[in-house]
Amino acid sequence: MLVPMIRHSVSYHRIGERQFRPWVVLRGVLAEVSQARQAHVASRRIVAALFLGLLLALSLAMPGWAQSRPASPVTPASLVVTNAKIMTMDSRYPRAEAIAVSGEWVIAIGTVADIEPYIGPQTKVLDVGGRLVLPGFNDSHTHFLSGSRTLRELYLYGVNRLEEVLRLVGERVAKAKPGEWITGSGYDHTLWGTKWPTKEDLDRVAPNNPVVLRRVSGHSVWVNSLALKLSGITNDTPDPAGGEIQKYPKTGEPTGILLETAAGLIKVDRPRLSPEETRQLMKDDLSAGFRHAAKLGVTSVQTSSSLEELAVVRELKAEGKLTLRWNGWLPLRAASELVAQGIRSGHGDYWVRFGFLKGYIDGTVGDRTAAMFEPFADRPGFTGLPRLTQEELSEAVAFADRNGFQVGIHAIGDRGIHMALNAFERAAIINGATNQRHRVEHAQLVAKYDIRRFGPLGVVASMQQVHCTTDLRYVEARVGYERAKTAYPWRSLLAAGVVLAFGTDWPVEPLDPMRGIFSSLTRMNIETREPKTGWFPEQKLTLWESIYYYTWGSAYGEHLESVKGVLVPGRLADMIVLDRDLFTSALEEILQAKVDYTIVGGQVVWDRAANRWGPENQ
Ligand SMILES: [Zn+2]
Numbered sequence: 001m002l003v004p005m006i007r008h009s010v011s012y013h014r015i016g017e018r019q020f021r022p023w024v025v026l027r028g029v030l031a032e033v034s035q036a037r038q039a040h041v042a043s044r045r046i047v048a049a050l051f052l053g054l055l056l057a058l059s060l061a062m063p064g065w066a067q068s069r070p071a072s073p074v075t076p077a078s079l080v081v082t083n084a085k086i087m088t089m090d091s092r093y094p095r096a097e098a099i100a101v102s103g104e105w106v107i108a109i110g111t112v113a114d115i116e117p118y119i120g121p122q123t124k125v126l127d128v129g130g131r132l133v134l135p136g137f138n139d140s141h142t143h144f145l146s147g148s149r150t151l152r153e154l155y156l157y158g159v160n161r162l163e164e165v166l167r168l169v170g171e172r173v174a175k176a177k178p179g180e181w182i183t184g185s186g187y188d189h190t191l192w193g194t195k196w197p198t199k200e201d202l203d204r205v206a207p208n209n210p211v212v213l214r215r216v217s218g219h220s221v222w223v224n225s226l227a228l229k230l231s232g233i234t235n236d237t238p239d240p241a242g243g244e245i246q247k248y249p250k251t252g253e254p255t256g257i258l259l260e261t262a263a264g265l266i267k268v269d270r271p272r273l274s275p276e277e278t279r280q281l282m283k284d285d286l287s288a289g290f291r292h293a294a295k296l297g298v299t300s301v302q303t304s305s306s307l308e309e310l311a312v313v314r315e316l317k318a319e320g321k322l323t324l325r326w327n328g329w330l331p332l333r334a335a336s337e338l339v340a341q342g343i344r345s346g347h348g349d350y351w352v353r354f355g356f357l358k359g360y361i362d363g364t365v366g367d368r369t370a371a372m373f374e375p376f377a378d379r380p381g382f383t384g385l386p387r388l389t390q391e392e393l394s395e396a397v398a399f400a401d402r403n404g405f406q407v408g409i410h411a412i413g414d415r416g417i418h419m420a421l422n423a424f425e426r427a428a429i430i431n432g433a434t435n436q437r438h439r440v441e442h443a444q445l446v447a448k449y450d451i452r453r454f455g456p457l458g459v460v461a462s463m464q465q466v467h468c469t470t471d472l473r474y475v476e477a478r479v480g481y482e483r484a485k486t487a488y489p490w491r492s493l494l495a496a497g498v499v500l501a502f503g504t505d506w507p508v509e510p511l512d513p514m515r516g517i518f519s520s521l522t523r524m525n526i527e528t529r530e531p532k533t534g535w536f537p538e539q540k541l542t543l544w545e546s547i548y549y550y551t552w553g554s555a556y557g558e559h560l561e562s563v564k565g566v567l568v569p570g571r572l573a574d575m576i577v578l579d580r581d582l583f584t585s586a587l588e589e590i591l592q593a594k595v596d597y598t599i600v601g602g603q604v605v606w607d608r609a610a611n612r613w614g615p616e617n618q
Pocket of ligand 1: 141142143505
């Protein structure tokens with residue numbers, strides 16, 4: 001692909017050593033000389049000068065020579081990964097064969113011979129037999145706790161028949177007590193038709209249990225009659241601001257679909273748990289999520305969070321169960337409260353930290369709730385559901401910016417994205433440049449003239465490649481060909497100097513980074529493999545780019561590119577070993593790639609062959 005096999009790529013190690021090693025070698029030789037010939041100072045000087053000349057000549061003529069014969073002891077590494085094909089993701093030194101780690105940090109990288117001296121008696125050596133090593137993936141947009149919960153709830157992702165969804169719901173109902181809530185997520189009705197499903201569909205399989213299923217986007221729910229009844233939603237319930245209770249036009253009766261804020265009207269009555277039980281459940285769920293992430297090679301996540309959750313994650317760290325780096329975001333509306341508590345973006349350490357404040361301006365394309373300038377092509381007169389006015393948004397962003405917060409705005413429609421950029425621009429005018437690296441989360445239907453606005457404002461585009469390939473089935477139907485041309489415009493954004501930060505929006509999409517890589521390489525739907533040449537193929541990315549913005553780009557989006565995202569000395573030792581070489585694999589194989597080892601902070605936290613998850617010292 002992009003990366004040539006550059007022999008000098010391994011000279012990263014050598015460059016650091018070159019200024020230093022001839023002197024070290026020289027010093028050793030002089031000592032030998034002085035032992036052998038103690039008599040004549042003058043002749044000793046001559047010999048030394050000759051040796052010096054010879055050594056200099058040798059080291060210039062044979063740059064590799066000194067490396068294989070280190071004369072000075074180096075700090076022994078705690079971990080050495082060797083016999084590997086390392087893609088460092090640093091374009092200056094893209095490839096290496098071995099890497100030395102001390103504690104949490106990479107200390108050296110180079111050829112197998114370069115790194116050999118770092119192997120001491122205590123060093124753990126991982127000979128990976130020529131396999132591919134990459135920096136760990138950093139998912140820049142997840143709802144990690146919700147995702148972790150889907151690991152035990154009904155998860156309907158990719159189920160492409162209504163009857164199958166109902167069968168799975170029925171299966172849960174059969175195991176539940178009467179009256180017990182059935183909750184699930186991930187359903188996508190566009191996989192089996194164009195019409196929304198209804199409460200009557202669910203009533204057929206769940207007459208005596210309330211059911212609430214979150215749509216794959218997370219922006220609407222589908223419920224049955226009992227769930228509506230228990231939540232007190234009737235024909236007379238008005239739409240809440242920023243939401244819609246779908247009703248049958250003739251009878252005015254709710255259909256069972258609740259959009260955006262209306263979803264909040266459903267009051268799920270969960271079994272009552274004590275605060276300790278709730279906390280324990282959260283810990284169990286999160287741990288299941290950490291294992292899931294480690295298995296997929298995800299070593300950092302940026303996620304929706306709360307102060308309580310951040311405290312729980314810190315506890316898990318203290319208990320030795322945290323196997324990824326956790327960067328939680330908090331709601332934009334919490335800004336003044338956080339100011340009062342003295343909490344700002346970046347609060348925490350490299351394991352658990354508070355990143356940015358997240359606000360919402362609109363919904364999604366799938367639900368037709370994204371804020372658009374012009375009406376949806378398949379819903380005349382309707383331009384989506386903006387949640388805030390420009391004034392409200394700009395004011396909230398300017399306040400946060402002034403007080404030292406990074407801000408990420410969920411914006412999907414062209415008008416929503418325009419409003420987010422306006423707010424960032426306003427903040428820069430009022431407060432001066434603060435270098436907060438504000439972010440647009442999703443940035444899907446970007447208006448052509450707005451593509452150029454991100455760069456000068458220093459705004460990061462936090463995007464999920466899989467959203468493109470999942471949505472491409474209906475985007476043109478929703479917004480028409482012209483507007484679809486600049487949808488998910490990765491290539492155009494890069495060309496305009498924008499940093500992309502990749503992720504999945506888990507559980508909206510599965511957490512597996514390989515699906516994202518496949519998506520940005522092909523712009524082809526993963527399930528149907530359509531369209532064959534890719535959807536607006538001019539926006540495709542290379543493999544290097546697809547990985548780079550999933551490691552370095554995501555780290556940049558959280559202000560941490562100086563400590564992780566590429567594998568060079570001085571960065572955190574977060575890396576993965578894959579079972580195949582993505583750079584020589586057929587496209588199809590990328591989706592099948594498995595992670596053999598996941599290493600976080602120099603610790604092997606996932607070992608596929610042993611099916612072992614967890615920090616090594618546990
Ligand atoms: Zn999200």
